[in-house]
Amino acid sequence: MAPENAKSSRPVRIANCSGALTDPGILMYSQAKYGPVDVITGDYLAEATMASSAIERAQSNGPGWIKSAFDGIQMSLNLINEKRIKIVVNGGAMNPKGLAEKLHDMIKLKGLKLRVGYVEGDNLIHKVHHLITKSLAHLDGANPDVQYTKDTASFLDSPKEMPIVAANAYLGYRAIKKGLDEGADILICGRVSDASPVIGAAAWWYNWSESDFDQLAGSLIAGHLIECSTYVTGGNFAGAYKYPPSDFLRLGSGIAEILPNGNCVVTKHDSLNGFVTPATVKCQFLYELQGNVYLNSDVKADISNITVAEESKNRVLVSGVKGHPPPPTTKLAVFYKGGYQCELLINASGYATDHKWDVQELQIKDTLQQWGILDKFDVLEFQRIGTPMKDPDSQFASTTYLRVFAQSKDVHVLSKLHMAWSYKFMSHFPGMHFSMDLRPLAPKPFFAYYPAIVSQNDIEETVTILGETSTEEALRHSIPPPNKTEPLTPRENYETTNPVPLESFGPTLNRPLGDLVLARSGDKGGNVNIGLFVESPEQWEWFRSFMTKDRLRSLMRKDWKDWYFLERVEFPNIHAVHFVVYGALGRGVTSTSLLDNLGKGFGEFIRAVHADIPQKFFGQSVSQSKLERL
Structure with missing residues (x-):
C-alpha cells in the first residue's frame, strides 16, 4: 500500500462496485477477487434513497443503511483482509455509525485485522428549519432565467402540511482522507458526493494537500467516470446496438488508475465481462453534468478541455482537467412530503386509438367536473404512451396505453379518480382492457425534492475510527471546512463560434x-x-x-x-x-x-x-x- 508520509509514484488502482443500492454485493467481491486493486469504492445513494432511508429509520422499519453495501463487504471481508484492500462506501446512508459498528463486531468475531471508521456530518435535519429562517437558496436560484415548476418551494411556507423528512449535505473527500490517514481499512460514509470516495482514496495515496486543485479535480472526474457501476463498461451505453446482446451479460464494473498528476486510465479486470472504449467513457463523462464546471465541496473541475484517448484494449486515458478552489457552499438535498399520487394504466388495441383516448379522457374529466372536484387535483395528466403498429402482425403490436397520473395534497381527492373511472366503466371505448392489478390506483405518499445550497461553515463533519479491541476507545476527528474557497460564477452558456454553413x-x-x-x-x-x-x-x-x-x-x-x-x-x-x-x-x-x-x-x-x-x-x-x- 502507499508508503506513510510520502507520495507514491505508482498509480493507485481504485475499483468501484456500485452505482445504486440495487447493485448486488457480488460486484464488490469480484472487484476484490479478479485482479489487483488498492481501494474499492461504492456509491449506493441516489438522491431519493436518503428520503426512503430516513423514513425507514424513523419508523423503525430498517437500519437506515444500505443492505447491499453490507452484503458486499460481508462476502469480501476475507479477501479485503488478505489483500489489504481499503474500502470506502457511502452505503451508510442515514446511519453510517450503525453499519460501521455492525461490521466492526463481525470483524472482531472473525479475528481479522481490519479497522473500521465512519464519516458523519451530512445529516442536517436537526438544523434545517433554522437554515430556512436564514435563507435556503435553491441550487439554480442564482440564474434569474430559470423557472421552477408549480409548488417547488411551497413546503417552505407549509412546514406542517409538507414536513421535511431528510436534509443531507453533500460532503467531500477530506474526512475520508483523514480516516485513511488514521489507519481505517473500511470507511462507511453517509451522503458524501458520488465521487468523494475516489478523491479521498487518491488524496490519501499521494498525500495531496487541499491546494493540489488540479490533482483533486482530475480524481473528481475519475470518480465520476467509475461511480455508476457498469455504466463505463457497457451499461446504459448508447452504442450498445453495435454489439451482440451476449456482450452485456454479467458485466464487471470499472476501475480508475489515477496518476500522480490527477489524470486517469479507465479500465476493468481482464477476466470480467464488459468493455471500456473511448465511446463508453465519453458517454459516462457526459452523464449528469451541469455545464463545463463540475462541482464538489472540495474542488471545482474545469472540464472544458477534457481529452479521452484509447491507450490499448480496455484502457482509456482521460486528461485535460483543471482544478480551482471550491465554492463556500455545497449542495443540500432536501426531501419533503409533497402529498399523494396515483396512476391508472388503460390499454387500447387496433383501430382509431386517438378517438378512444379522447373518449376516455373526456369521460373521466366530465365525471370529476360533475362531482365538483376536477380543479382540486394538483396534477392530472392523460399521457398517451406508444403508437400502434401499422398493419400489425399481432395484438401486442397494435396495443398502446393511456397513463392517467394524478397528484394532490388531499388523499381524499385522489380516491375520487378511481371512482370516476369505475362510474363510467361500462361506457368504455371499444376493446378497452387493463391490468387486473389496481394497486397503482391506490393513493400513496410521495416525496418532493428541493435542491438547496448550504454554507460549508454550517456543517460539522467528523470521522470516527473504532477501536480494534473492546477496551480501545474510538477516536473522533473534527474536519474543518475548506481552507480556500471562491464564489461561484454564472455557468457558461453559448452557441458555437463561427458556425459552418x-x-x-x-x-x-x-x-x-x-x-x-x-x-x-x-x-x-x-x-x-x-x-x-x-x-x-x-x-x-x-x-x-x-x-x-x-x-x-x-x-x-x-x-x-x-x-x-x-x-x-x-x-x-x-x-x-x-x-x-x-x-x-x-x-x-x-x-x-x-x-x-x-x-x-x-x-x-x-x-x-x-x-x-x-x-x-x-x-x-x-x-x-x-x-x-x-
Whole structure:
C-alpha cells in the first residue's frame, strides 16, 4: 500500500462496485477477487434513497443503511483482509455509525485485522428549519432565467402540511482522507458526493494537500467516470446496438488508475465481462453534468478541455482537467412530503386509438367536473404512451396505453379518480382492457425534492475510527471546512463560434440522429442534462454548427415547453455538445409526472428523431446496408 508520509509514484488502482443500492454485493467481491486493486469504492445513494432511508429509520422499519453495501463487504471481508484492500462506501446512508459498528463486531468475531471508521456530518435535519429562517437558496436560484415548476418551494411556507423528512449535505473527500490517514481499512460514509470516495482514496495515496486543485479535480472526474457501476463498461451505453446482446451479460464494473498528476486510465479486470472504449467513457463523462464546471465541496473541475484517448484494449486515458478552489457552499438535498399520487394504466388495441383516448379522457374529466372536484387535483395528466403498429402482425403490436397520473395534497381527492373511472366503466371505448392489478390506483405518499445550497461553515463533519479491541476507545476527528474557497460564477452558456454553413457538407439523408451521434442523458434535480457527440473532426465541424439550442428545441418537438430554460456548452476535444434543460423533471425524480422520471431515456429519444445528416458521414461510421436495417 502507499508508503506513510510520502507520495507514491505508482498509480493507485481504485475499483468501484456500485452505482445504486440495487447493485448486488457480488460486484464488490469480484472487484476484490479478479485482479489487483488498492481501494474499492461504492456509491449506493441516489438522491431519493436518503428520503426512503430516513423514513425507514424513523419508523423503525430498517437500519437506515444500505443492505447491499453490507452484503458486499460481508462476502469480501476475507479477501479485503488478505489483500489489504481499503474500502470506502457511502452505503451508510442515514446511519453510517450503525453499519460501521455492525461490521466492526463481525470483524472482531472473525479475528481479522481490519479497522473500521465512519464519516458523519451530512445529516442536517436537526438544523434545517433554522437554515430556512436564514435563507435556503435553491441550487439554480442564482440564474434569474430559470423557472421552477408549480409548488417547488411551497413546503417552505407549509412546514406542517409538507414536513421535511431528510436534509443531507453533500460532503467531500477530506474526512475520508483523514480516516485513511488514521489507519481505517473500511470507511462507511453517509451522503458524501458520488465521487468523494475516489478523491479521498487518491488524496490519501499521494498525500495531496487541499491546494493540489488540479490533482483533486482530475480524481473528481475519475470518480465520476467509475461511480455508476457498469455504466463505463457497457451499461446504459448508447452504442450498445453495435454489439451482440451476449456482450452485456454479467458485466464487471470499472476501475480508475489515477496518476500522480490527477489524470486517469479507465479500465476493468481482464477476466470480467464488459468493455471500456473511448465511446463508453465519453458517454459516462457526459452523464449528469451541469455545464463545463463540475462541482464538489472540495474542488471545482474545469472540464472544458477534457481529452479521452484509447491507450490499448480496455484502457482509456482521460486528461485535460483543471482544478480551482471550491465554492463556500455545497449542495443540500432536501426531501419533503409533497402529498399523494396515483396512476391508472388503460390499454387500447387496433383501430382509431386517438378517438378512444379522447373518449376516455373526456369521460373521466366530465365525471370529476360533475362531482365538483376536477380543479382540486394538483396534477392530472392523460399521457398517451406508444403508437400502434401499422398493419400489425399481432395484438401486442397494435396495443398502446393511456397513463392517467394524478397528484394532490388531499388523499381524499385522489380516491375520487378511481371512482370516476369505475362510474363510467361500462361506457368504455371499444376493446378497452387493463391490468387486473389496481394497486397503482391506490393513493400513496410521495416525496418532493428541493435542491438547496448550504454554507460549508454550517456543517460539522467528523470521522470516527473504532477501536480494534473492546477496551480501545474510538477516536473522533473534527474536519474543518475548506481552507480556500471562491464564489461561484454564472455557468457558461453559448452557441458555437463561427458556425459552418450546413449546405457546405453536401447532400443529406433524412435519418435518425442516432445513426451518427451517441448520447447520454440523466437527471439533475428538476432538470435533465444531455450530452451528444460524434467521432471525427469533420463530423464535429458539422455537428457543432448543426446542434444549436433551437435545434434541440426542434428535436424535442411536443416535449419542449416555452418556460424551460436551456444551457449549451461544447467539449471540442471529444466532439461533444452538452445541454441542460431546466424544469423538465418538475420537482425531481420522486415526484415528476414523467414516465422517464430519471431522464435516462431522453437521450435515446433525441437520437431516434430524424434529421438531415450529410450523406458522406455514413461511410465513416456505419455502412449503408446497416442503415437500411435500422
